[in-house]
Amino acid sequence: MDFSFSEEQTLLRNTIQSFIQDNYDFDKRQAIVKSEEGMKQENWKQFAELGLLGLPFSEEDGGLNFGSVETMIVAEEFGKGLVVEPYIQTVVTCGGFLRRANASIKEKYIPGVISGQDIWAFAYAEPQGRYNLNDLTTTATLDGDNYIINGYKSVVSGGPWANKFIVSVRTSGDQRDSDGVSVLIVDKNSEGLSIRDYPTVDGSRASELTLENVTISKDELIGEEGKGAELIELIVDETIAAICSEAIGAMKVLNDATVEYCKTRKQFGQPIGKFQVLQHRMVDMFMQYEQSVSMTYMVNLKLDEEYAERRKAASGAKVQIAKAAKFIGQSAVQLHGGMGMTDELNVGHYFKRLSMIENSYGNIDHHLKKYSSAE
Amino acid sequence: MQLGFKDEDIKFRDEVRSFIKETFTEDMRKTLSLSKNGHAGKDLHVKWQKSLHQRGWMAPNWPEQYGGAGFTSTQKYIFESEMAREGAPRTIPFGLSMVAPVIMEFGSQEQKDKFLPDILESNVWWCQGYSEPGSGSDLASLQCKAENKGDHYLVNGTKIWTTMAQYADWIFCLVRTSKTEKPQQGISFLLIDMKSPGIEVRPLITIDNSPEPHQEVNQVFFEDVKVPIQNLIGEENKGWTYAKYLLEFERGTAYSPGLYRGIKNLKEIARDTSVGDGLTLLDDNDFLNKINECEIQIQAMEFVEHRIFSALSAGQRVGPESSILKTRGTEIGQYLQELAVEAIGYWSHPFVEDTFANVNEPSIGPEYAATITPEYYNGRKTTIYAGSNEIQRNIISKAVLGL
Numbered sequence: 213m214d215f216s217f218s219e220e221q222t223l224l225r226n227t228i229q230s231f232i233q234d235n236y237d238f239d240k241r242q243a244i245v246k247s248e249e250g251m252k253q254e255n256w257k258q259f260a261e262l263g264l265l266g267l268p269f270s271e272e273d274g275g276l277n278f279g280s281v282e283t284m285i286v287a288e289e290f291g292k293g294l295v296v297e298p299y300i301q302t303v304v305t306c307g308g309f310l311r312r313a314n315a316s317i318k319e320k321y322i323p324g325v326i327s328g329q330d331i332w333a334f335a336y337a338e339p340q341g342r343y344n345l346n347d348l349t350t351t352a353t354l355d356g357d358n359y360i361i362n363g364y365k366s367v368v369s370g371g372p373w374a375n376k377f378i379v380s381v382r383t384s385g386d387q388r389d390s391d392g393v394s395v396l397i398v399d400k401n402s403e404g405l406s407i408r409d410y411p412t413v414d415g416s417r418a419s420e421l422t423l424e425n426v427t428i429s430k431d432e433l434i435g436e437e438g439k440g441a442e443l444i445e446l447i448v449d450e451t452i453a454a455i456c457s458e459a460i461g462a463m464k465v466l467n468d469a470t471v472e473y474c475k476t477r478k479q480f481g482q483p484i485g486k487f488q489v490l491q492h493r494m495v496d497m498f499m500q501y502e503q504s505v506s507m508t509y510m511v512n513l514k515l516d517e518e519y520a521e522r523r524k525a526a527s528g529a530k531v532q533i534a535k536a537a538k539f540i541g542q543s544a545v546q547l548h549g550g551m552g553m554t555d556e557l558n559v560g561h562y563f564k565r566l567s568m569i570e571n572s573y574g575n576i577d578h579h580l581k582k583y584s585s586a587e
Numbered sequence: 588m589q590l591g592f593k594d595e596d597i598k599f600r601d602e603v604r605s606f607i608k609e610t611f612t613e614d615m616r617k618t619l620s621l622s623k624n625g626h627a628g629k630d631l632h633v634k635w636q637k638s639l640h641q642r643g644w645m646a647p648n649w650p651e652q653y654g655g656a657g658f659t660s661t662q663k664y665i666f667e668s669e670m671a672r673e674g675a676p677r678t679i680p681f682g683l684s685m686v687a688p689v690i691m692e693f694g695s696q697e698q699k700d701k702f703l704p705d706i707l708e709s710n711v712w713w714c715q716g717y718s719e720p721g722s723g724s725d726l727a728s729l730q731c732k733a734e735n736k737g738d739h740y741l742v743n744g745t746k747i748w749t750t751m752a753q754y755a756d757w758i759f760c761l762v763r764t765s766k767t768e769k770p771q772q773g774i775s776f777l778l779i780d781m782k783s784p785g786i787e788v789r790p791l792i793t794i795d796n797s798p799e800p801h802q803e804v805n806q807v808f809f810e811d812v813k814v815p816i817q818n819l820i821g822e823e824n825k826g827w828t829y830a831k832y833l834l835e836f837e838r839g840t841a842y843s844p845g846l847y848r849g850i851k852n853l854k855e856i857a858r859d860t861s862v863g864d865g866l867t868l869l870d871d872n873d874f875l876n877k878i879n880e881c882e883i884q885i886q887a888m889e890f891v892e893h894r895i896f897s898a899l900s901a902g903q904r905v906g907p908e909s910s911i912l913k914t915r916g917t918e919i920g921q922y923l924q925e926l927a928v929e930a931i932g933y934w935s936h937p938f939v940e941d942t943f944a945n946v947n948e949p950s951i952g953p954e955y956a957a958t959i960t961p962e963y964y965n966g967r968k969t970t971i972y973a974g975s976n977e978i979q980r981n982i983i984s985k986a987v988l989g990l
Contacts, residue, residue, distance in 0.1 A: 339952070342932050344863025366952075367933040388864070410951055413938040413960050420951060479725035489977055538925075545794075545967045549723050549975065550748050550804075553793045553968050560794035564964065567928070568936055575929060577873040 215509065217285070225285045227262060232293035238558040241294055245415040251297045251373055260328030265303055269311050273322045280450070280512040284457040288508075291461025294558075294565055296416050298331060298370030304454045306332035306378050308447040309395060313434045317397070321376070333374035334451075335365035335398075335421050336444065343574040345380065345444050347388045350423065352381040352396060354430060354437075359383075359396060361404075361426040369572075371419025372409035375400045379423070383438050390441040397432040398423070414565040449526035450515055452573050456508040456533045459569045462562045463501045463536060466544040469559060470494060473548055490547060497543050500536035507532040523586035527579035534576045537566035592661065599662050603669040610638045611675050619676060621942045623795040623961035624803040627676070628943075629712065629754040635676045636709035645707055646683060653691060653699075654707045660900035664841060664892075671844035681750070682706040682713035686759040689776065689829050693821040702757075702778070716746035716760035716779070716807060717830070724978050726761070727770040727827065731809065733762035733777060735816070735823065740764075740777060742785075742812040748972070752788045752805040755781050761830055764823050776826035778818040785812040793968070795961035798941050803965070834974070841896070842916025843889035849923040850882050856930045859953065868930055877926055884919050891915070907986035910979040917969035917976065924963040935960045 217225070235255060244252045259265050267282055269275020276282075283304055290299060302325060310321050324330035341347030350363020361381055368377070377398045385392025398405060404426040409419045435443050471494055474485030484490055511529035514522055541563035545552035552559045574582070592600070615635065619627045626632070639645040647663045649655030658666060670677070678684070687706050690698055705711040722729040731744025742762060752758065758779050765773035779786070786809055790802040797803060820829055857868040857878065868874050891911060899905060928935045934952035942957050950957060970976040984990045 337933055340861040340863070342861060342863040347863040367936050369936075408948075408951070411938045411940075412936045413964075414936075418936060478721075479723065479728070481725075484724075487977070489980070542967065546970060546975075549971050550718065550968075553804075553971065555792040555794060555796060560964070563967075564794065567960075567963075571929070571932060571935065575932070577871070577929075580873070 228289035236293040266326035287457035288461040291458035301370040365421040527583040541566040668844035714755035774826040776820040795965035
């Protein structure tokens with residue numbers, strides 16, 4: 213057993229830390245969030261130059277062939293900077309689908325991801341489905357060489373920035389069957405696709421997608437028709453591992469900021485960090501953080517295990533991270549007092565991002581049920 | 588010991604209900620539902636308070652000689668409960684429940700005549716100048732300075748977290764009039780006209796992101812502001828005593844009626860939410876248990892309140908026990924807000940900056956969703972303000988348990 217990072221991994225971490233330092237202090241981040249576009253193309257180019265956009269792809273596909281630990285490092289450091297550019301959406305989630313697709317899809321799309329030319333988003337959620345990935349009313353029917361897609365996708369994270377979407381659809385079966393789920397690539401410019409973009413409470417952007425007779429070639433199918441459910445669940449688990457990593461980065465910043473604040477903020481003639489009730493709260497924040505780090509390592513190391521093991525790892529990690537995200541986020545605001553309530557201090561922004569991570573890809577109740585079902 | 592109200596109380600309750608039905612219009616309900624922070628613009632609040640005044644119900648806690656409603660303590664409780672149950676706008680407390688009792692108790696006849704009628708009739712909007720950037724929980728360390736110049740005070744300094752100062756005509760302030768060994772001893776209580784030269788109000792945007800002019804709090808700056816000496820309450824350097832008197836009023840509210848309303852809303856949301864198995868969130872036992880557990884906590888609150896208010900009606904004072912109300916009331920309220928965010932799932936993500944703005948587009952997700960996450964964020968303030976819950980627990984520990 214060895215939990216140390218290799219020299220290469222440490223180098224990767226340092227690279228991202230200096231990117232954040234140079235390009236992503238809180239003021240710069242806020243300027244990006246408030247800009248018309250909501251992200252910075254220049255940063256995306258830098259990700260490409262640094263090789264980050266090719267991280268998980270095989271060397272054959274032009275990538276660096278790195279694994280989940282490297283992805284974890286990137287996501288964690290991005291979490292510390294509250295980076296809004298859709299790295300996880302494009303590289304981890306959609307990249308996860310693409311690198312498992314057939315040769316012609318790989319050839320057609322992976323270079324555009326690695327070069328930074330394309331940004332991708334995963335459109336899976338539907339209003340009636342909540343966190344059930346298989347509850348799909350969006351349908352695709354084969355018509356000659358084409359699929360015709362009709363339906364609605366909700367809260368597509370990073371949607372406004374994407375020029376390509378991966379969409380989960382039903383090609384057969386009943387609304388919630390696991391059989392009959394398929395995965396399709398839809399270009400943003402497809403006729404019949406209407407998109408409504410909007411900001412999200414955590415400084416990111418998302419979209420609602422309406423698909424009306426969107427017609428795409430059947431070559432845009434990832435995996436086998438009707439057999440997409442397993443693949444989606446695997447990639448969602450990989451995504452969960454990445455957002456858990458992002459979360460521990462954000463938690464770390466909040467914990468450090470809170471301890472620092474309590475050492476310097478004086479009330480009643482002493483630093484408020486001298487009050488035992490606040491000390492214990494910060495100790496609990498620290499312990500929640502350490503447990504979250506551990507569960508994040510655990511899930512990132514177990515992504516390749518057989519199903520039941522992976523299922524419990526991903527759901528277990530998500531439950532721990534969601535609980536800690538809430539506790540640490542709320543406590544950091546509480547201990548910063550009125551200042552924690554202001555938009556001008558970074559603390560509230562970390563709290564808000566963590567609060568959205570809580571239910572992304574399923575909340576605590578959802579993952580407790582998934583955990584139980586894996587026994 | 589007995590449960591339930593007497594016949595005359597039931598009759599009073601029905602009067603309150605029909606008043607609310609007539610006065611709290613659909614329009615007002617709609618506007619208020621668009622707010623992220625419980626406030627909905629000056630006009631709505633003034634209009635509502637003027638109707639209350641017309642009915643003679645503006646001031647349930649004032650003595651009748653000043654125009655108080657003359658309620659019994661049971662009636663007060665019923666009145667407050669019915670208002671909260673319907674989600675009616677709360678009367679803005681700064682004039683009515685904060686500065687007015689202080690003026691009644693410690694002010695001069697001239698001050699009473701000048702200020703109280705306008706508060707009762709909602710002609711004048713007040714705000715509170717207590718906290719400062721360096722003085723939150725430790726209020727007595729405040730620095731905002733008032734120098735006695737004979738016929739006026741010269742005020743310099745700043746006040747922060749000033750709720751709705753953007754609407755305010757007057758501010759009541761704790762100011763430092765002398766440097767003493769015990770910081771509490773050099774504080775005075777001043778009434779300041781917000782139109783005085785040298786006052787600047789800067790909005791503070793909070794994490795719910797209610798945009799101007801709907802921001803909840805501000806920072807107020809005083810630069811060489813001249814305040815007539817007759818605007819001093821009571822004696823110079825005795826302001827701390829008056830402030831403490833006021834704090835008792837701030838903490839003595841009933842929380843359970845508003846919390847029950849939160850449960851009712853939560854159940855409606857849960858009934859309206861599909862959970863991906865063909866059923867609704869209200870059919871989900873995990874979630875239902877949380878709602879019910881929360882409702883039981885509220886019931887416990889309600890009966891704590893009944894016990895406190897019945898002691899009050901027997902002529903006893905609300906003591907430090909009132910800290911129980913603030914502590915539990917705010918914590919349950921925050922939990923309800925968390926559950927609402929949990930209930931709406933992914934609809935918690937979309938952000939609408941100005942929820943009051945007229946838009947032609949349909950909402951993203953259900954209409955009620957846009958304010959739920961901001962309300963959760965905004966609600967974090969409740970365990971910080973008016974004596975943080977850590978301070979409340981210190982009070983209970985010291986004053987009730989004798990630790």
